[in-house]
Amino acid sequence: MLEASNIECVRGERTLFSHVDFRLDGGELLDLQGGNGSGKTSLLRMICGLSAPANGEIRWRGELIGKLGEDYRRELCFLGHHNAIKEELTPLENLLASAKLADEILDAGEALDALEIVGLAGREDLACRYLSQGQKRRVALARLVNERRALWLLDEPYVALDAAAVELIAGLIGAHLQRGGLAVLTTHQTVNIVAGSVRQLRLN
Amino acid sequence: MLNLIRAIISRDLRLALRRRADLVSALFFFIIVVSLFPLGVGPEPELLRKLAPGVLWVAALLATLLSLPRLFADDHRDGTLEQLALAPQPLGLIVLGKVLAHWLVSGLPLTLLAPVLGIQFDLSGEALWVLAFSLLIGTPALSGIGAIGAALTLGVRGGGVLLSLLVLPLYIPVLIFGAGAVDAAVIGLGAQAHLSLLGAMMLGGVFFAPWPTAAALRIALE
Amino acid sequence: MGNKLINIYRFASPQAFYPLAGKMIPWFWTLAAIFGIAGLYIGFLVAPTDAQQGEGYRIIFLHVPASWLSMFIYLVMAFWAGLGLGFNFRLSGMMASALAPTGALFAFLSLWTGALWGKPMWGTWWVWDARLTSELILLFLYVGFIALQSSIDDPRRADKAGAILALVGVVNIPIIYFSVKWWNTLHQGSSVSLTKSPSMAVTMLWGMLLCALGCWMYSIAVALMRVRSIMLERERHTDWVRAELAEPGEHAGQE
Numbered sequence: 001m002l003e004a005s006n007i008e009c010v011r012g013e014r015t016l017f018s019h020v021d022f023r024l025d026g027g028e029l030l031d032l033q034g035g036n037g038s039g040k041t042s043l044l045r046m047i048c049g050l051s052a053p054a055n056g057e058i059r060w061r062g063e064l065i066g067k068l069g070e071d072y073r074r075e076l077c078f079l080g081h082h083n084a085i086k087e088e089l090t091p092l093e094n095l096l097a098s099a100k101l102a103d104e105i106l107d108a109g110e111a112l113d114a115l116e117i118v119g120l121a122g123r124e125d126l127a128c129r130y131l132s133q134g135q136k137r138r139v140a141l142a143r144l145v146n147e148r149r150a151l152w153l154l155d156e157p158y159v160a161l162d163a164a165a166v167e168l169i170a171g172l173i174g175a176h177l178q179r180g181g182l183a184v185l186t187t188h189q190t191v192n193i194v195a196g197s198v199r200q201l202r203l204n
Numbered sequence: 205m206l207n208l209i210r211a212i213i214s215r216d217l218r219l220a221l222r223r224r225a226d227l228v229s230a231l232f233f234f235i236i237v238v239s240l241f242p243l244g245v246g247p248e249p250e251l252l253r254k255l256a257p258g259v260l261w262v263a264a265l266l267a268t269l270l271s272l273p274r275l276f277a278d279d280h281r282d283g284t285l286e287q288l289a290l291a292p293q294p295l296g297l298i299v300l301g302k303v304l305a306h307w308l309v310s311g312l313p314l315t316l317l318a319p320v321l322g323i324q325f326d327l328s329g330e331a332l333w334v335l336a337f338s339l340l341i342g343t344p345a346l347s348g349i350g351a352i353g354a355a356l357t358l359g360v361r362g363g364g365v366l367l368s369l370l371v372l373p374l375y376i377p378v379l380i381f382g383a384g385a386v387d388a389a390v391i392g393l394g395a396q397a398h399l400s401l402l403g404a405m406m407l408g409g410v411f412f413a414p415w416p417t418a419a420a421l422r423i424a425l426e
Numbered sequence: 427m428g429n430k431l432i433n434i435y436r437f438a439s440p441q442a443f444y445p446l447a448g449k450m451i452p453w454f455w456t457l458a459a460i461f462g463i464a465g466l467y468i469g470f471l472v473a474p475t476d477a478q479q480g481e482g483y484r485i486i487f488l489h490v491p492a493s494w495l496s497m498f499i500y501l502v503m504a505f506w507a508g509l510g511l512g513f514n515f516r517l518s519g520m521m522a523s524a525l526a527p528t529g530a531l532f533a534f535l536s537l538w539t540g541a542l543w544g545k546p547m548w549g550t551w552w553v554w555d556a557r558l559t560s561e562l563i564l565l566f567l568y569v570g571f572i573a574l575q576s577s578i579d580d581p582r583r584a585d586k587a588g589a590i591l592a593l594v595g596v597v598n599i600p601i602i603y604f605s606v607k608w609w610n611t612l613h614q615g616s617s618v619s620l621t622k623s624p625s626m627a628v629t630m631l632w633g634m635l636l637c638a639l640g641c642w643m644y645s646i647a648v649a650l651m652r653v654r655s656i657m658l659e660r661e662r663h664t665d666w667v668r669a670e671l672a673e674p675g676e677h678a679g680q681e
Contacts, residue, residue, distance in 0.1 A: 012580065013663045048290060051426040074292035082283025088222035100211040101291050101298075127222075352594055356587050361577045369573055370591060373566040374598055377605035384609065405601075416590050423586045 001025050001061055002047070002151065002182055008055035009042045016042060017203050018055065026150075026180040027197065029173065031187060034203035040186040041081060043203065044155050047184060048078050060151075074103070076151040081159075083140035087129035091120055091139045094128060098143060106146060114145035118168065133160045141165075144172045152176060152183040208293050212301030213308070219278075220309040226274065227309050234267040234314055238321045249326040256325035257335070257386030264314050264339060264382075265375055268346045271310045272371070273364050275302065275354040276421065289425055295418035299355075303347045303414060311343025327390065334389035334399075342382040342402050345409030349374050352413055355420035378405055440657040441666045443517055447650045454650065458643035465636030473629045482546040486630075489539035491638035492532045493557075495645060496564060497599075499529035503571075504596040507589035517653075519585025520660070522592065523575055524653035528645050530568035536561050556610040560603045567595045581660050 001024060008018035016039035024030050032040045046053050049065050049072065058065050065072045085094045092111055099106035115124055118138040128136055137160045144152070152173070158166045173183055174193045220227055241259045242252055279285040288298050318339050319332040327335065353371035357363040385398035469487035503525040510518030540558055541551045552558070571591055578584035661667045 048286075050286060050289060050422075070292050070294070073290050076290065078286065078290050080283045080286050082281075082286075084283035084287045086219060086282065086284070088219055093218070097211070097215045098287060101208070101215075101288060103208070103292050352590070356574060356591055357577075360574075361579075366570075366573055366577055369566075370570040373563050373570065373602070374594070376563060377598075377601050380605045380609045401605075416594055420587060420590050423583055423590070426583065 002184075003059045003062075004047070004056065005059075006056035007043065007046065007053045007058070009039050009046070010054040011039070011042065015054075020056070020201070020203070022199065022201055024182050024184070024199070026182060027177050028182060029177055029193060029198045030182075030184045031190075031198055031200045032184065032203065033187065033200060038203040040203055041155055044078075044153055044184060044186055048076065048153055049073070075149050076153060077102075077143070077147050077149045078153045079140060079143070079155060079157060081155045083136050085128050085136060085139050088127055090125050090127055091115055091131070091142070092124040094139055095142055099146075104146075110146055111142075114142045115139075117145050118142045119165065134162060134165065137161055138165060141169055141172075144169070144176070147176075148179075150181055152181060154183065154185045156186055156188070158187065158189060205293070205297060208291075208297055209301040209304070212298055213305045216302060216305035217308060220305070226271065227313070230267050230271045230310060231313055231317060233270055234263050234317065235321065237263040237266060239324070242324065252325045253327060253390060256322060256327050256331075257383040257390065259325070260318055260321060260335060260386070261339075261342075261379055261383040264318065264343065265346065265372070265379060267314055268310055268343065268350060269368055269371065271306070272350045272354045273357075273367055275306055275351060276358050276424075277354075277363075280358055280424070285421065286425060289422060295421060296414045299351060299414035299417045299421070300410070303344075303351050303410060303417075306351070307344045307347040311339070311347055314343060315339040327386075331386060331389040334395045335386045338382045338385040338395070338399060338402060341399065341406045342378050345378050345402075345406045346375060348406075348409030348411075348413035349378075351417045352420060355417045355424060358421070358424040378402065378409075381405065440517060440520070440661055441664075444654060444657050444666075444670070447654050451647055451650050451654075454643050454647035458640050458647055460640075461636050461643060462640030465633050465638075465640050468629060468633035468636060473633050474627060480546075482543065485539050485543045487633055487637045489536060489543055490634050491641040492536040492539060493561060494638055495641050496529055496532035496536050496561065496568075498642075499525050499532065499645060500564065500567070500592075500599070501596065503529060504592040507585075507592040510585055511589040511593070519581075519589065520653050520656045521649070522585070522588060524649045524656055525645075526568055526572050526575070527652070528648050530565060530572065532641070532645075533561060533565040533568055537565065554610065556603075556607040559606045559610065563602055563606070564599070567599075571595070 003023045005021050006018075007020040009016040009020075016037075020043065022030060032043060034040050042051070045051050047058060047065075049058075052066070060068060060072050060075070084098065085091075086097075089097065092108070092115065095111045095114065096106060096108065099111070112124060115121065118141055120135065120138055120142070123131065123135065128139060131139070141157065141161075154173075157169055157173075161169065170193050173185070176183060177193070238259060241255060245251060245255065276285060279288065289295055291298065315336055319336050322332045322335050350367075350371050353367045353374075356370060357367045360366060381398045381402045385395040385402065388395040388398060465487060469484055473484070475481055503522045506518045506525070507522040509515060510522065537558065540561070544553060545551050571588055574591055575584045575588045578587055658667055658670070
């Protein structure tokens with residue numbers, strides 16, 4: 001479903017990586033590993049279509065992602081390094097607003113349930129600026145609870161989370177893979193994801 | 205499509221209302237700049253009447269410019285802009301929503317405030333109406349054109365000053381026809397021709413400018 | 427067709443264009459000198475003294491070509507920028523950034539010579555004439571373009587952002603020009619109109635055309651020189667630039 005061939009990444013004058021190939025099908029997870037500055041995030045952004053590779057191509061269901069455009073974006077869910085939540089809004093408002101912008105239907109009840117699942121019960125109506133770093137990350141990750149799009153691209157999803165939350169997110173990713181979804185993660189730590197098959201790609 | 209634009213506008217308005225300080229300081233900037241002119245040139249009503257259209261319009265331009273850098277900068281910093289660029293709708297429409305929201309919190313208050321300041325400049329009742337109307341249709345163009353500059357200077361060194369350098373020359377036609385309309389009303393000529401041209405610029409600024417803005421945003425995100 | 431396309435791509439690569447530009451530069455300098463000298467000769471020695479304006483009018487032999495070139499270069503710059511944006515040619519962006527300073531120089535020269543011309547003719551250095559005002563705004567647009575490009579560190583992003591600005595500018599130039607013109611006719615009052623230029627002798631026209639050609643050739647030569655240094659700077663990590671710098675002139679022809 002998701003294929004990348006011969007990808008090359010150039011940042012400034014340095015070639016971060018080249019000749020990267022992988023193929024991912026339904027129910028599979030790609031774990032991107034590598035030290036700081038190895039180009040994990042850059043590769044993830046290329047898979048999103050936010051930036052173009054210096055060389056090589058990325059295909060989704062056999063078509064170039066640049067050509068698919070909106071049709072591709074409709075099937076992907078990206079969680080970046082930044083949480084993309086607004087400090088002035090409450091967790092509930094953030095969740096509802098991001099669903100609306102992503103053209104997804106999410107009612108207040110579902111959103112409240114999702115926040116409860118990620119352990120933010122009782123914090124729904126508190127502006128996010130009063131939350132801790134880990135709690136903010138949980139707000140961002142609450143999107144995944146009801147997320148049914150096929151391709152998840154998660155940049156360091158476990159950062160700032162405690163052990164319980166890491167387990168929870170791993171469970172959500174596992175359930176996604178079991179539904180036949182695809183996921184690409186960048187990680188520093190190895191986390192066991194029970195379902196689906198895991199491929200690893202090391203960049204250096 | 206309309207749903208998306210509405211969603212963007214309501215989100216941006218809610219954000220703006222939660223940090224009213226920004227909104228209010230841009231308005232006070234407008235008031236202060238306009239009030240400085242009589243102190244600088246003297247209180248003769250004749251002279252002030254002559255200066256009023258230009259002074260009010262230039263001050264409106266500068267006040268708009270003041271609020272432009274934040275149009276995309278906050279979304280860029282917290283990662284929301286990436287999410288907007290990855291939304292399954294054209295980025296141009298999202299920008300259109302943001303431009304309209306920017307106008308609601310910057311252009312519209314300026315429009316409502318300007319006639320009050322116009323009284324300080326001894327403008328006639330008719331000139332005040334024309335002033336308000338010219339700002340009503342002119343300020344959306346300022347938001348639209350300004351968005352291009354805001355997107356081009358996103359995350360760039362010295363963005364704020366650079367933004368003025370890029371955007372002010374592009375504002376000249378709006379300034380000419382906006383101030384010209386009020387001027388025509390002051391000296392008793394019809395303002396209609398000016399206002400129709402201003403209306404055309406508003407349509408151009410609001411509906412065409414979002415597309416180059418979207419292209420500039422994608423470049424900034426690369 | 428396929429072959430042609432490959433050819434374009436070949437010359438659009440900096441590596442291939444660098445030596446080609448090196449060979450062309452002396453020719454354009456020569457042409458610039460020939461046209462320039464011929465034009466100035468006609469302008470200063472052959473063309474008759476103007477009945478109304480005396481000798482002072484001769485500044486138009488620099489003023490008019492500078493104004494023409496400042497506008498023309500903006501169009502060419504926007505063309506290259508658009509090409510770079512549409513087809514992702516590396517060379518196009520470099521050409522656009524190489525042209526901008528020359529365009530700004532001509533816009534400035536046009537304003538300056540205009541002021542020098544205005545003082546003896548109309549007794550004032552500056553009038554808010556439609557053409558002078560538009561030229562001033564054109565200078566602002568050039569300055570904005572250069573400032574934007576120089577404040578973005580990543581050259582690829584700088585090229586693309588500059589391209590969008592140049593294209594937006596091109597769309598706006600007619601609007602700006604007509605609005606300034608209209609503004610000017612409304613506010614004419616006591617100011618002087620520059621629009622009625624005296625009827626021109628044929629020799630004057632020839633002198634002006636030759637000077638314009640000279641300026642044009644000069645612009646090309648300077649832009650090519652500048653694009654060559656931009657290439658070296660941007661591609662300094664590549665093998666061909668290293669080879670070029672190790673044995674200067676080896677591949678580049680005459681310097």
